[in-house]
Amino acid sequence: xxxxxxxxxxxxxxxxxxxxxxxxxxxxxxxxxxxxxxxxxxxxxxxxxxxxxxxxxxxxxxxxxxxxxxxxxxxxxxxxxxxxxxxxxxxxxxxxxxxxxxxxxxxxxxxxxxxxxxxxxxxxxxxxxxxxxxxxxxxxxxxxxxxxxxxxxxxxxxxxxxxxxxxxxxxxxxxxxxxxxxxxxxxxxxxxxxxxxxxxxxxxxxxxxxxxxxxxxxxxxxxxxxxxxxxxxxxxxxxxxxxxxxxxxxxxxxxxxxxxxxxxxxxxxxxxxxxxxxxxxxxxxxxxxxxxxxxxxxxxxxxxxxxxxxxxxxxxxxxxxxxxxxxxxxxxxxxxxxxxxxxxxxxxxxxxxxxxxxxxxxxxxxxxxxxxxxxxxxxxxxxxxxxxxxxxxxxxxxxxxxxxxxxxxxxxxxxxxxxx
Amino acid sequence: xxxxxxxxxxxxxxxxxxxxxxxxxxxxxxxxxxxxxxxxxxxxxxxxxxxxxxxxxxxxxxxxxxxxxxxxxxxxxxxxxxxxxxxxxxxxxxxxxxxxxxxxxxxxxxxxxxxxxxxxxxxxxxxxxxxxxxxxxxxxxxxxxxxxxxxxxxxxxxxxxxxxxxxxxxxxxxxxxxxxxxxxxxxxxxxxxxxxxxxxxxxxxxxxxxxxxxxxxxxxxxxxxxxxxxxxxxxxxxxxxxxxxxxxxxxxxxxxxxxxxxxxxxxxxxxxxxxxxxxxxxxxxxxxxxxxxxxxx
Numbered sequence: 001x002x003x004x005x006x007x008x009x010x011x012x013x014x015x016x017x018x019x020x021x022x023x024x025x026x027x028x029x030x031x032x033x034x035x036x037x038x039x040x041x042x043x044x045x046x047x048x049x050x051x052x053x054x055x056x057x058x059x060x061x062x063x064x065x066x067x068x069x070x071x072x073x074x075x076x077x078x079x080x081x082x083x084x085x086x087x088x089x090x091x092x093x094x095x096x097x098x099x100x101x102x103x104x105x106x107x108x109x110x111x112x113x114x115x116x117x118x119x120x121x122x123x124x125x126x127x128x129x130x131x132x133x134x135x136x137x138x139x140x141x142x143x144x145x146x147x148x149x150x151x152x153x154x155x156x157x158x159x160x161x162x163x164x165x166x167x168x169x170x171x172x173x174x175x176x177x178x179x180x181x182x183x184x185x186x187x188x189x190x191x192x193x194x195x196x197x198x199x200x201x202x203x204x205x206x207x208x209x210x211x212x213x214x215x216x217x218x219x220x221x222x223x224x225x226x227x228x229x230x231x232x233x234x235x236x237x238x239x240x241x242x243x244x245x246x247x248x249x250x251x252x253x254x255x256x257x258x259x260x261x262x263x264x265x266x267x268x269x270x271x272x273x274x275x276x277x278x279x280x281x282x283x284x285x286x287x288x289x290x291x292x293x294x295x296x297x298x299x300x301x302x303x304x305x306x307x308x309x310x311x312x313x314x315x316x317x318x319x320x321x322x323x324x325x326x327x328x329x330x331x332x333x334x335x336x337x338x339x340x341x342x343x344x345x346x347x348x349x350x351x352x353x354x355x356x357x358x359x360x361x362x363x364x365x366x367x368x369x370x371x372x373x374x375x376x377x378x379x380x381x382x383x384x385x386x387x388x389x390x391x392x393x394x395x396x397x398x399x400x401x402x403x404x405x406x407x408x409x410x411x412x413x414x415x416x417x418x419x420x
Numbered sequence: 421x422x423x424x425x426x427x428x429x430x431x432x433x434x435x436x437x438x439x440x441x442x443x444x445x446x447x448x449x450x451x452x453x454x455x456x457x458x459x460x461x462x463x464x465x466x467x468x469x470x471x472x473x474x475x476x477x478x479x480x481x482x483x484x485x486x487x488x489x490x491x492x493x494x495x496x497x498x499x500x501x502x503x504x505x506x507x508x509x510x511x512x513x514x515x516x517x518x519x520x521x522x523x524x525x526x527x528x529x530x531x532x533x534x535x536x537x538x539x540x541x542x543x544x545x546x547x548x549x550x551x552x553x554x555x556x557x558x559x560x561x562x563x564x565x566x567x568x569x570x571x572x573x574x575x576x577x578x579x580x581x582x583x584x585x586x587x588x589x590x591x592x593x594x595x596x597x598x599x600x601x602x603x604x605x606x607x608x609x610x611x612x613x614x615x616x617x618x619x620x621x622x623x624x625x626x627x628x629x630x631x632x633x634x635x636x637x638x639x640x641x642x643x644x645x646x647x648x649x650x651x652x653x654x655x656x657x658x659x660x661x662x663x664x665x666x667x668x669x670x671x672x673x674x675x676x677x678x679x680x681x682x683x684x685x686x687x688x689x690x691x692x693x694x695x696x697x698x699x700x701x702x703x704x705x706x707x708x709x710x711x712x713x714x715x716x717x
Contacts, residue, residue, distance in 0.1 A: 088467035088681060107679050110469040196573070198658055199677070248552040251573030251661050388678035398573065398661025405662075 033326040035068045038094035040079055040311070042072040046277035046347035054342065058333050066326045068096075087111050092316030095327060099145055101312040103386035106139050108314070114144040115315040120328050128337055133352035136379075137312055145312035147352035148335065151272040152371050153206045153306040153380055159289040161189055161267035170293045177296050181244045184267050193266040194237075194245035195257040196401060200382050201394035202254045206270040207295070208237045208393070209306045209380040215299030218376055221384035225415035226408070229299070234400060234407035236298060241401040250398045272310065276348050276363045292366035294374070305374035308383035309352070385418060392417040454692075461685040471682070478686035488687070490663045491671040492694070494579060498667065499646030499698055501583045503639045510593035511635060515627055517594075518601040519619075528598065532591035543655035546585040547572065550656075572657050575664035582653050582665055593638045600634040601627060636706045640699055647695045668694070 037055070041047040055068050071094055073079035080100075086093035092113045099105045108114060121143065126134070133147035157170050165183035181191035194204045212220050216229030223229065241249045246260055261269035262280055281287060294305060313335075315327045333339060341357035343349065348364035350371065359365045371377075382390040392414050400410040461478055463471040482488050513531060517524045534542060549556050550571035560566040571581040604627065612622045628635075650669035653659065659666035659674065668691045675684035 084467060084676070084679065104679055107466050107468055110466075196661060199674070246552075247568060248570055248573060250570055251578070251657060253658075386678070388680070391674060391678070395660050395663050399575065402574065402661070404575065 032064055033066050033323055035066065035095040035323075035326060035330060036071055037068055037096040038071045038073050038079065038082070038098075039096075040073050040076055040098060042070065043074040045074075046274065047343050047349060050343040050346045054334060054339050058330060062329070066329065068330055083108075087113060095316050095318075095323075096313065096330070097315075098148070098311045098313050101137055101145055101147070101309040102383050104388060109139045109142050109144045111144075113316060115317040115324065115327065117143045117146055117315075120324075125332055125335075128335065128353050130352045130354060132377075133309060136309060145314045146331065146335065147309050148313045149309075149311035150350050150352045151274070151308055151310040152350065152367060152374075152377065153209070153270060153272050153308065154292045154367070154370050155207075155210070155295050156261070156269040156271065156275075157291045157293065158261070158264070158267045158269075158286045159291050160286040161264065163289075165189075170291055171296050174296050174298055181268075185244065189264075190246045190260065190266045191244040192240055192268045193257040193261045193270070194241045194249040195252040195254065196241070196249065196394060196398040197251050197253040197256070199387065199394060200390045201397050203257045203270045204237055204241065204249075204397060205381050205390060205393065206306060207240060208233055209378075210270075210295045211236045211298050212381070213304050213306065213378045214295070214297045214301050217301045218304055218378035221379060221381070224420070225389075225411050225418060227411075230411045230414075231407050232299075234410050237397070238400050238407065241397075250401050272308075273348055273350055273364065273367045274310075276361075276367065288362070290363055290366075292363070292370050294370065303373070303375040305371060305377045306380045307371075307377040308380050310349075389414060389417045457685045457688050460682050461689045463682045465682040466679045467676075467681040468679075474682075478683050479690075482683070482686050482690060487663050487666060488668070488671055488690075491666045491668045494665060495647050495649065495667050495694070497579065498583060498649045499643040501587050502642035502646040503702075506587045506590055507593055507635065507639045507642050509587070510590035510638070511597050511628075511631065513590060513594050514597035514601050515623055517598055518604075518627075528595070531594050534589040535591040539651045540655060542585070542589075543652050546581075546652075547656055550581055573661055575662050578657055578661060578664045582656050585656075586649075586652055593642065596638055597631060597634055600631055604630045632706075636702065639706075640702050643698050643702065644695055647698055648691060 039051065041051045052070070055070055059067050073082070083093045083097060083099060087108060090113070099108060118138075118141065129147060130150070133150060134143070137143060137145055137147045159168075161184065162168070162180060165180070165187045167180045167183065171177035171180050184191040192207070194207070195201055196204060211233035212230055215232050216223060216227060220227070220229050246252070246266060248256065258269070258271065258275070260266040262284055264284070264286065275281065294303070297303075313331065315324075315331065318324050318327075335353050337353060337355040340351045340353040341355045344351060344355065344357045344359070348359060348361060348367070350367060359368060378384075381393060396405065396410050396413045399405045400407065405413070460471065462473060462475060464474045464477070465471040517528055548554055551557075552568050552570050552573075556571065557566075557568045561568060569577065571577050608626050608630075609622055612626060617625070648669055649667050650673070653665050653667055654670055654673070657665045659670040668687060672684050672687040672691065675681075675687060
């Protein structure tokens with residue numbers, strides 16, 4: 001028995017010795033801090049090449065001290081799930097990660113796992129950010145995510161299609177808009193790409209946001225959803241889906257909605273600047289004719305552009321001061337105007353960090369011009385009211401478009417999902 | 421005596437050692453999550469921050485929620501469609517194939533083929549089929565002059581359109597029933613033939629009674645699947661339009677998506693209760709499928 005115990009102890013030692021050796025090796029190389037970045041800007045994403053180059057540049061500059069390792073997250077939905085479940089399980093998804101900031105994800109601010117940048121943001125660093133975006137990202141005095149990518153959500157016009165029916169400019173008035181749409185319809189082209197599918201009825205949600213903000217002003221989202229501005233906006237979006245869209249709009253997803261525009265089946269579309277970098281868009285015969293603009297004001301508020309914080313960057317809090325410092329160093333580098341200019345140059349994306357960069361690509365340039373021309377910006381429905389309200393909006397939009405419920409009922413149903 | 425005692429101790433130690441990995445996995449991946457789900461269903465918790473006990477508030481909210489009521493109704497329709505349409509269809513095909521008609525091996529493969537194709541691919545194919553400008557509308561309009569219909573976009577047809585594309589894939593249950601039917605002794609059919617029984621009479625009086633156990637098992641599996649259905653609907657309609665196709669599984673997922681973890685847990689507990697109820701009800705209605713217990717009776 002004694003012999004067998006001795007053998008067992010020896011076997012255990014043999015098994016554990018490599019682990020001990022590993023521990024020694026790691027403690028001997030404690031100088032370099034490794035930061036894991038769960039990045040969505042990988043693979044086919046238009047920001048991927050610039051981001052990868054920047055990480056390489058940072059790692060070279062900080063060789064032996066800090067090393068940033070990108071953990072690719074190519075599937076955005078799976079990535080969002082990872083962030084949610086990791087935080088719920090009491091773990092940060094990575095040292096650095098991004099979120100789409102809205103009232104739902106603002107819940108993450110309650111977690112101690114996230115670093116509060118409020119104390120880290122010195123005046124010089126703070127001055128590089130757009131003040132409005134910083135304010136929008138602050139919850140109860142905490143700044144647990146830094147605004148990085150922003151987006152405006154304008155309307156896209158295929159001018160080749162419009163010109164084919166004798167319209168040479170973007171409609172400036174509501175009457176011109178309806179006249180243009182009627183002409184397109186008569187020519188067999190579905191005027192707009194509407195949809196009620198997915199969890200946010202994306203393109204129609206953008207149209208609805210334009211209508212609501214024009215009718216109720218930039219602070220319309222603070223009002224109850226039963227407000228006349230929303231009821232009127234609901235009537236308008238219903239008209240768009242019923243009369244001026246494709247027959248499959250009810251139940252259609254974003255892929256289908258975009259597909260109709262790319263195939264030339266619809267003439268007017270809505271999406272953010274990231275769509276401008278798509279290869280299939282560049283391959284369309286009407287690519288050079290695309291004009292970006294707003295919708296004619298349907299209410300008393302004019303020239304308001306719909307916008308959102310597309311990606312806010314978060315970091316894991318750490319008891320290790322050196323690690324926190326390393327994270328701040330990297331984020332300062334990543335959000336510096338020169339780094340942001342490099343990412344913007346290759347992707348055409350828009351950022352909450354002020355840079356001198358101005359795109360040369362015609363389509364990307366239009367986004368900057370439209371943004372600059374807007375008197376002010378206002379959030380879209382999802383950015384303003386969160387994912388649960390947007391889901392209800394999407395689900396009930398189908399019922400509204402099919403005349404199952406009235407505009408008033410639609411607004412009341414969406415309103416019950418808002419936490420007043 | 422001492423040697424026997426040591427041997428017994430060794431045997432027990434070995435048994436525990438062998439069982440331990442599975443027991444640990446079962447505990448961490450089933451027992452613990454189950455009790456955690458039940459516990460959180462009685463709290464107010466958004467996945468982050470402290471949990472606050474709120475009694476049965478989540479349950480009363482769930483039961484009175486019109487979306488959940490729709491989801492429950494849809495799950496019952498799913499369970500009934502799978503148990504009362506898919507399984508009988510599979511049984512019918514198995515009964516035909518067991519008689520080994522010409523090309524039966526090829527037909528068996530064809531029927532089973534959709535089961536090896538990914539649900540995502542099948543769902544995408546059916547989304548295209550059901551599209552307003554898709555082949556289904558083209559056929560119906562060509563043959564009967566019917567107007568184009570938005571099958572997945574209309575609340576009246578969306579649920580049945582999604583169920584149809586699942587129910588027709590009978591391959592899995594057909595294979596199970598076919599394997600069982602092939603084990604029925606040929607002598608029973610030969611004796612029936614000598615007595616002058618027609619094929620239909622043979623099927624009713626020999627095949628179906630002999631398949632009873634397998635039929636109950638497949639029906640239980642099909643209906644249990646119907647109660648927890650998620651994938652195809654989520655991919656094809658996302659639960660819409662106007663929650664017309666939402667199931668309890670989708671409702672749970674969407675609650676998690678909105679960071680309503682405790683409410684999602686309540687849906688989860690309800691889902692488990694409903695699943696257990698369906699299985700118990702089937703057992704009560706049709707009796708046990710266990711041949712051993714049947715023999716004992």
